[in-house]
Amino acid sequence: MYKIYVSPLQYLLSVISGFLVGLSLGMISRGNSILAVPLLLYFVGLAYSAHTRSYENYVDHVAIVTTALAVGLNAYVNSVMHFLKKNVRLKKVVVFILLGIPGSFLGAYIGHLVNGESLLFLFGILMIVVA
Numbered sequence: 001m002y003k004i005y006v007s008p009l010q011y012l013l014s015v016i017s018g019f020l021v022g023l024s025l026g027m028i029s030r031g032n033s034i035l036a037v038p039l040l041l042y043f044v045g046l047a048y049s050a051h052t053r054s055y056e057n058y059v060d061h062v063a064i065v066t067t068a069l070a071v072g073l074n075a076y077v078n079s080v081m082h083f084l085k086k087n088v089r090l091k092k093v094v095v096f097i098l099l100g101i102p103g104s105f106l107g108a109y110i111g112h113l114v115n116g117e118s119l120l121f122l123f124g125i126l127m128i129v130v131a
Contacts, residue, residue: 004062013045017040017043020035021035021039022077026078032075036067047060057115057116058116064111
């Protein structure tokens with residue numbers, strides 16, 4: 001296992017990035033993965049810390065999974081706020097969850113088998129299609 005060394009400046013840039021992603025999620029409930037992965041890799045600079053091909057693959061996976069967890073937790077907070085304002089349709093949420101959880105397990109399994117560079121390429125294609 002590799003260690004990713006993060007400088008104090010990178011920690012500060014991570015805080016700024018997290019704030020921007022949370023702000024985006026709170027305002028429009030969209031676009032967080034589109035923002036989070038590039039911010040962590042290129043604004044914070046994790047992509048530039050990769051010295052070998054296998055380490056680069058590891059950094060790509062760490063960035064994708066780290067942002068998925070961060071966006072998920074931000075989405076949870078945002079959802080609670082909207083639930084309290086009665087903006088949430090629980091029946092639709094339950095259906096989405098029941099289908100989403102198996103999809104998440106399958107996606108995580110497949111993502112673990114694919115190298116990081118290919119995952120980022122597929123992520124980019126998905127973001128273009130979604131846009």
